[in-house]
Amino acid sequence: MIPGEFDYTRPGDIGAVLRVLKEREGEAKVLAGGHSLLPMMKLRLSMPTVLVDLRGLSGFDEINETDDGLSIGALATHRQILVHPVIASYPMLTDTAGGIGDPQVRNWGTIGGSCAHADPYSDWPAVLLATNASLVCRSEEGERVIGARDFFIDSFATAIEPTELLTEIRFPKRPSGAGGAYRKLERRAGDFASVGVAARLRLDGGKIADAGIGLAAVAEMPIAATDAEAVLTGATPDEVTFRAAADAAAAQSRPVTDGHGPAEYKRAMVAEMTMRALRLAHERAAAFS
Numbered sequence: 109m110i111p112g113e114f115d116y117t118r119p120g121d122i123g124a125v126l127r128v129l130k131e132r133e134g135e136a137k138v139l140a141g142g143h144s145l146l147p148m149m150k151l152r153l154s155m156p157t158v159l160v161d162l163r164g165l166s167g168f169d170e171i172n173e174t175d176d177g178l179s180i181g182a183l184a185t186h187r188q189i190l191v192h193p194v195i196a197s198y199p200m201l202t203d204t205a206g207g208i209g210d211p212q213v214r215n216w217g218t219i220g221g222s223c224a225h226a227d228p229y230s231d232w233p234a235v236l237l238a239t240n241a242s243l244v245c246r247s248e249e250g251e252r253v254i255g256a257r258d259f260f261i262d263s264f265a266t267a268i269e270p271t272e273l274l275t276e277i278r279f280p281k282r283p284s285g286a287g288g289a290y291r292k293l294e295r296r297a298g299d300f301a302s303v304g305v306a307a308r309l310r311l312d313g314g315k316i317a318d319a320g321i322g323l324a325a326v327a328e329m330p331i332a333a334t335d336a337e338a339v340l341t342g343a344t345p346d347e348v349t350f351r352a353a354a355d356a357a358a359a360q361s362r363p364v365t366d367g368h369g370p371a372e373y374k375r376a377m378v379a380e381m382t383m384r385a386l387r388l389a390h391e392r393a394a395a396f397s
């Protein structure tokens with residue numbers, strides 16, 4: 109399959125990127141790792157008339173711990189995230205980065221590309237929902253910070269405007285007593301998720317003070333299991349609570365029958381993977397003080 113004709117540019121600074129996005133609004137596409145965009149172009153599902161290669165930019169793949177939390181540049185690859193020393197304190201992120209595709213995909217694919225592409229089967233969006241992360245978008249008009257729960261709006265659709273570039277993902281600081289985990293069910297190693305569950309808990313005084321649950325691959329878009337979050341918040345962190353939350357997450361999921369399996373099976377697996385993610389998140393939260 110051969111893509112349609114397009115112009116190609118590789119600007120060396122963000123101003124030039126934003127200028128092209130403005131001048132060729134709706135026609136331009138930015139290219140990060142290319143692992144999703146190029147297949148879409150070959151299938152002619154995406155037909156930009158100009159491709160703006162982001163690999164001329166520097167500094168947009170940086171990973172830093174700030175007073176507010178963790179900042180990951182949109183151009184950080186899955187592999188860069190996996191091996192960065194700061195990420196060791198955020199094990200849900202290493203769970204996620206380490207389980208994406210194969211080494212080639214992890215070496216090229218970026219967290220920004222993954223979020224902007226918003227494939228309902230991808231892993232990062234569920235994690236951003238569970239952690240209440242924010243996404244920073246920049247255009248010639250300025251910068252917008254969008255909460256993850258407002259960012260993913262439909263299948264392959266986000267709040268990014270055609271003139272905007274996603275530049276950074278911000279994860280809130282991990283307070284003591286907080287822990288998270290991402291558990292993914294895949295047909296074979298390296299596959300997209302059949303079911304993915306991101307769980308985050310914060311413990312305080314023997315109770316769950318705060319919780320976040322994000323689901324991948326079980327709806328037309330990544331979703332937060334808000335009913336499960338309500339079950340968890342204020343409850344005792346035990347198997348009874350986790351089971352009730354897992355059942356609530358399964359009930360809120362909207363899986364479809366596809367090559368990954370029947371919808372009924374996937375719904376049952378949402379409950380199972382939620383249990384596993386919650387148990388591990390609890391273990392990590394209890395150990396992090």
Ligand code: FAD
Pocket residue numbers: 137138139140141142143144145146182183207208209210213216217218219220221222224225227229230231232268272273274275298299300301
């Ligand atoms: P690109 O393909 O370059 O871009 C994707 C889209 O996002 C395009 O529309 C592009 O214009 C837009 N975009 C990119 N960056 C920005 C930005 N900074 N601002 C605004 N728009 C932007 N993903 C998983 O989650 N789990 C998996 O298990 C998994 N397995 C895979 C296996 C294979 C074989 C392949 C090919 C891919 C797999 N992926 C998986 C997807 C992979 O993670 C992709 O890398 C990712 O979805 C897209 O990132 P990218 O950097 O390649 O983006």
